[in-house]
Amino acid sequence: MIKPLTKYASDFFMDIKNSLMRSFGEDPGKMLLHTGTLGWILSSLAQVMAVVLNDKIPKKQKTFLIPQEIADAGINICSFYIFTNSFTKLANKMVSTGKWRTPAIDAFLKKYNLKKHIGSYDFNIKDLANFDEIKSSYKAIASGNAIAASTIGSIISCNLVTPILRNKFAAHKQQQAIARMEAAEQSAFVPQRGISLETFQRCAAINCSKNGMKI
């Protein structure tokens, strides 16, 4: 029995919604990271096109701006992911391992003699059997902490690391492009004078071998 197409579409849409609920519901920092990375990929594509299609920017500036945009896109996406991911993960770990905690969480850890595990990489408060006792207190700082860390990570990556690196890369590319353009202009004005030394040597070799002359 073949299911109607609408049923498949409906099931597919439901799967997407449930999957988003599972992955983004618990961790808003992860949601900001993944959607942010996708967003930068799409907007970078549009920005490169903006420079390519702008006729009012002179060719000399375009040699700087196009590589600047491409460098911007590559560096932006990589640095956004690396920095934001690191900041979000660290912030989540700080809360889940109990390094950053509320007085209620502190009392809870003391009650169950778990304070010695604070700051241990494999320790996770959320995995504890009695987590429900402090769930509201934990959530009070966890969500905001992840969002704040994600925002700080993205500010550092997009507004500090990327502009510095892309300018360095684009300036280097511009110097190369200008040097190439100047070399091409110069070669166009060099008159042809006789034959080159290489051509002369080749002709001389052929001539010598024809006459059977040995040196």
Add this chain to the structure above:
Amino acid sequence: MRIYRRPISSTPIGRAAKRFSRTVGQSILNVMPSHIFTSKRAIDTFQKIGKYVTPAENRLILGMTAIFMQVGIDAMNHRVDDETRHISMARTAAKVIAGTLTGFAIRKALIKSVDAFSKLPTSLGKDGKPVKLTRLNTFFSPVTKALPDSDEYQNYKNGLGNVLALIVMLGTNFAIDLPLTRFLTNKFAKLGGGNDKTSD
């Protein structure tokens, strides 16, 4: 015949990467200061950030800081000549303004829309009474065994709104961002005394 593939984490490389990640993670955790948030104000601030900073606000914060930081970094870039630096600054400012305005507006609108079409049996209307559930106002509601936690459900709505915003921005990046960036670049270059070729 079925082929059983080992998960990458159980391969020697996967295990080594996991060990490395754990060692680095533990070293960083060791140097980070331990802190108990005793102030109610600090906990309230975290709660407010978690509740009110959606991807739209995140984009706005990013854009507002970018205006000062990115344009400033371009202004201090002495690896290029004055004219190129001037256009580069104009373009960065234009790009940030266009991207922030459209990014914020579209995200905000889509998150609001998702909110309106993802009602739950517990959702209350403006009059404080439970909302009558229809096919339309539950269009984006997921099917879960138990009613989702309110904070987690808010995160889901923000995430779905952001994903939909990205799909919309596939079109608006070219339809709005591109011409707006181009227009603003030429305007800023002219304002800052750029050469005739770059101005309108």
